Amino acid sequence: MYEEFQxxxxxxxxxxxTALQVVGDGADMLLLGPAMFSADGLTELKKRTLARLFPFSVSGExxxxxxxxTATGKRDVRxxxxxxxxxxxxxxxxxxxxxxxDIARYLND
Incomplete structure (x- = not known):
């Protein structure tokens, strides 16, 4: 179907x-990654499709x-x-x- 997603x-x-083609072929949601570098595409896609949009953060992010x-032993995720x-x-x-x-713990502290 799609040989190249990069x-x-x-x-x-x-x-x-590419994203609109995937939606046109029947996708009802899109995974966008790496999250940090898909922000501009996310906002444009939100204007152009009803598909649900899910940025995913890769390990490098x-x-x-x-x-x-080291003082608290917790991961700083601010x-x-x-x-x-x-x-x-x-x-x-x-x-x-x-x-x-880690984010859930941070938000609940």
Missing amino acids: VNPGKPEQFID YTTLSHMD RLVELFTMLMRGGAEASITYAEL
Whole structure:
């Protein structure tokens, strides 16, 4: 069906066209990743489709945007919370991340 899902980051129109083709073929949801680099596509897709949009955070984002706080022994996920808040404002239904448990703990503290 689709041989290549990797799109050139310098060609955002390719990202949108590919996503709309997948929706046109019957997809009712789209996974967009890496989350941090799909924000512009997310907002454009939200305008152009009713498909549910789920950015997913790859492991590199998890390790880059969080770190273990040696004083508390907890993972500091404040930057990830900012990222996912931005993605929700951009039209994401939810986000998929390795940090979901750490974020839930942070939000419940």
